[in-house]
Amino acid sequence: MSLQATTSQTVGPFFQIGLARFYVDDLSGPGVSGEVIEIEGRVFDGDGEPVPDGVIEIWQADAQGKYAHSEFSNEVESIQKNDAQAKEHAQTQREQAGFRGFGRVPTQPDGSFRFKTSKPGRVLAPDGTLQAPHIAVSIFTRGLLRRLVTRIYFPDEPSNAEDFALKLIEAGRRHTLIAKKSRDGWLEWNIVLQGADETVFFDC
Amino acid sequence: MPRRAMMQSMASFRGYRRAEAGTQPDHLHPPYVSSIKRAPSKPLVYLPHTLSEVTGPSFESSAIDVKASDLTRQHHGEPLGERIIVSGRVLDEDGRPTPRTLIEVWQANAAGRYRHNVDQHNAPLDPNFEGSGHTLTDEQGNFRFITIRPGAYPWRNHYNAWRPAHIHFSVFGPAFATRLITQMYFPGDALLPFDPIFNCTADEKARNRLISLFDWETTVCEQALGYRFDIILSGRDSTPWEK
Numbered sequence: 001m002s003l004q005a006t007t008s009q010t011v012g013p014f015f016q017i018g019l020a021r022f023y024v025d026d027l028s029g030p031g032v033s034g035e036v037i038e039i040e041g042r043v044f045d046g047d048g049e050p051v052p053d054g055v056i057e058i059w060q061a062d063a064q065g066k067y068a069h070s071e072f073s074n075e076v077e078s079i080q081k082n083d084a085q086a087k088e089h090a091q092t093q094r095e096q097a098g099f100r101g102f103g104r105v106p107t108q109p110d111g112s113f114r115f116k117t118s119k120p121g122r123v124l125a126p127d128g129t130l131q132a133p134h135i136a137v138s139i140f141t142r143g144l145l146r147r148l149v150t151r152i153y154f155p156d157e158p159s160n161a162e163d164f165a166l167k168l169i170e171a172g173r174r175h176t177l178i179a180k181k182s183r184d185g186w187l188e189w190n191i192v193l194q195g196a197d198e199t200v201f202f203d204c
Numbered sequence: 205m206p207r208r209a210m211m212q213s214m215a216s217f218r219g220y221r222r223a224e225a226g227t228q229p230d231h232l233h234p235p236y237v238s239s240i241k242r243a244p245s246k247p248l249v250y251l252p253h254t255l256s257e258v259t260g261p262s263f264e265s266s267a268i269d270v271k272a273s274d275l276t277r278q279h280h281g282e283p284l285g286e287r288i289i290v291s292g293r294v295l296d297e298d299g300r301p302t303p304r305t306l307i308e309v310w311q312a313n314a315a316g317r318y319r320h321n322v323d324q325h326n327a328p329l330d331p332n333f334e335g336s337g338h339t340l341t342d343e344q345g346n347f348r349f350i351t352i353r354p355g356a357y358p359w360r361n362h363y364n365a366w367r368p369a370h371i372h373f374s375v376f377g378p379a380f381a382t383r384l385i386t387q388m389y390f391p392g393d394a395l396l397p398f399d400p401i402f403n404c405t406a407d408e409k410a411r412n413r414l415i416s417l418f419d420w421e422t423t424v425c426e427q428a429l430g431y432r433f434d435i436i437l438s439g440r441d442s443t444p445w446e447k
Contacts (some may be wrong), residue, residue: 002299003295005223017334021338100261136207194245202249
């Protein structure tokens with residue numbers, strides 16, 4: 001190794017200028033299969049005050065547990081060449097072509113944010129088990145010198161009990177990553193940056 | 205198991221390396237006052253990288269505005285200030301280029317004012333300058349922006365606090381694990397030793413790599429001074445996950 005990763009700096013209060021062009025708050029839509037879900041939440045600081053100047057990014061697999069990522073899709077194609085089911089897979093891939101898996105929204109003056117998306121399928125963990133459905137989250141805001149990384153999990157998912165990442169967390173804090181059922185069809189998931197009910201953040 | 209998930213598992217994926225101690229900022233850096241109530245107080249939970257962290261978003265060239273890499277040509281008139289070219293490469297820690305990755309930039313104008321409603325600094329806006337741009341790196345990881353050298357500006361972190369001139373950079377890289385937002389500074393800026401954000405990284409060499417290099421090769425005769433800023437993203441672990 002001859003080089004060292006560039007050091008992170010805060011996104012600052014003016015990111016809207018630079019990041020707004022690629023805001024995506026709706027990952028669902030025509031050609032995207034799966035259960036449509038809507039997630040809303042708020043971001044709070046250590047005093048319980050809303051964080052009105054943050055930006056939240058999400059990254060997730062599609063409903064079949066497939067990430068829109070070239071390193072792996074190439075491999076899928078090469079496997080399909082000798083595969084009797086190739087036609088069916090190609091069809092599914094076309095249907096999923098609209099699903100990019102990426103979302104980005106700024107927080108509002110009351111610290112709130114919301115996404116509409118398709119509930120992700122399960123993907124493999126390094127130990128060979130299947131992870132529970134989850135969404136990877138990055139949080140950037142003035143005051144954060146590095147991004148914070150966390151995950152959103154889903155309520156009423158029996159697979160949460162055996163999830164690779166949830167099991168790394170002490171039992172009393174796991175609930176901070178699991179969304180709650182809110183009003184009709186909505187899921188509520190808040191982010192507490194600091195304090196007694198602080199969200200679990202990962203060293204990623 | 206869904207078949208396609210199984211095929212993804214057949215890739216012998218490797219995680220990304222973690223930063224060496226001191227080369228990335230701690231979340232809490234009290235001289236930067238905004239970190240005090242926003243930094244987590246509990247230790248982070250170490251997450252071995254899974255498929256979710258070794259994959260990441262990509263952006264099609266069709267989503268890119270080819271004019272967005274020239275911040276001096278976004279209006280009818282030219283912005284005021286010193287025209288500059290900022291070029292560099294996005295590489296990983298092993299020196300491999302990161303092709304076709306999205307870079308977004310934003311900055312203050314030459315007077316030190318952002319085009320943002322939160323910025324109330326008593327300096328003029330420039331009707332010909334938005335202060336934002338984006339581009340994809342080419343196959344060799346190269347990027348190039350034409351812009352205006354940003355001005356320093358005051359902020360309220362402490363008495364007589366001024367941010368050194370800087371350009372914000374957002375880069376994705378190949379994976380969720382490589383996502384980076386940083387700031388590029390200029391060589392010889394007298395404000396650097398006093399800036400708590402620049403100085404939040406303990407390792408002096410690491411923070412000094414945020415300072416771009418004046419570069420004759422990037423400089424265009426009778427057009428613009430050139431600065432070089434290479435961005436290094438985490439490298440791949442050498443050993444794949446077993447199983």
